[in-house]
Amino acid sequence: MKEIILRNKERPVLRATLRLTPRDLNLLCWINSVGFVTINHITQKLKISQPTAYIRSKKLVTHHYLLHERIFHGAAGIYRVTHDGVHVSGSPLPALRKISLASYHHDLLVTTLNLQLLNRFGGSYVSERELRHGDGLNCFGKIGHTPDSVLLLNDKKIAIEVELSKKSKRRRSEIFNYYLKNFDYQEVWYFCGDREIENQLKPFLEKAPFIKTYPIQAFLSDQGSANE
Known part of the structure; x- marks a missing residue:
């Protein structure tokens, strides 16, 4: 089974520049519970518009709580939680390390x-x-x-x-x-x-x-x- 090993692309976290809300923390926990999601999933989960979802997700990416990656060329990117995102959210699961291409x-x-x-x-x-x-x-x-x-x-x-x-x-x-x-x-x-x-x-x-x-x-x- 082919898998993509997700290398550590995380950079030093920008400290104290983003105030995380309970909604942000719940979002990080949820994303980590399923592994990875698209922007459409975030839109549906939070029941917000796609532009609003992009803005919030981009902030979480900028501050290294989320990673945005493209697994397949031309396909929508996916979001997964970083080690810092796992830590700050209190998620009981480890950060996702690999994605199976088959599944x-x-x-x-x-x-x-x-x-x-x-x-x-x-x-x-x-x-x-x-x-x-x-x-x-x-x-x-x-x-x-x-x-x-x-x-x-x-x-x-x-x-x-x-x-x-x-x-x-x-x-x-x-x-x-x-x-x-x-x-x-x-x-x-x-x-x-x-x-x-x-x-x-x-x-x-x-x-x-x-x-x-x-x-x-x-x-x-x-x-x-x-x-x-």
């Missing part, structure tokens, strides 16, 4: 989906990064399979899975059996990239009605229309 677009889509789920249903969520570091609720995912996130909604714990490609039958069965034996999750929602993936899941759905599938692009498009 780059998947990871961004998971963040987009999580924000849309919160906008539609409310509640809160625990990211995969939090789950893997043992800082999620009750350390979900510490043994066995780790979902892409967990939606906490009305006393329910809903495992969220974003499926953009087919898995082998063996791997699919392993994940399915994990959810059958794991009573931490009341439901599992699969957001599928295409109909072929949905069809691959059908045999498992017949045995587990708590697992549901949704076409991810249709869900995001419907939610986008509702926000206009």
Whole structure:
């Protein structure tokens, strides 16, 4: 699996020239919890205009609490939290060290989906990064399979899975059996990239009605229309 190792590009921090608000600190914690985000994610998270998001993000970059990088030529840049940003925000997770090129677009889509789920249903969520570091609720995912996130909604714990490609039958069965034996999750929602993936899941759905599938692009498009 190809990965980009994020070199230490951080320069000496400009001290006492930027007053960080609680909103800034919460933003830094959130970005570090998911790893990296785009400006659109920041806009959605803070519910502010894109120009305002750019201004605030630029200040955090200038004072070395955030790093702005372009992973792919011609694609939108991403923001990640620096070591100083982690320290000042009190984030329990370490600063992100590497980005997997294989899961780059998947990871961004998971963040987009999580924000849309919160906008539609409310509640809160625990990211995969939090789950893997043992800082999620009750350390979900510490043994066995780790979902892409967990939606906490009305006393329910809903495992969220974003499926953009087919898995082998063996791997699919392993994940399915994990959810059958794991009573931490009341439901599992699969957001599928295409109909072929949905069809691959059908045999498992017949045995587990708590697992549901949704076409991810249709869900995001419907939610986008509702926000206009």
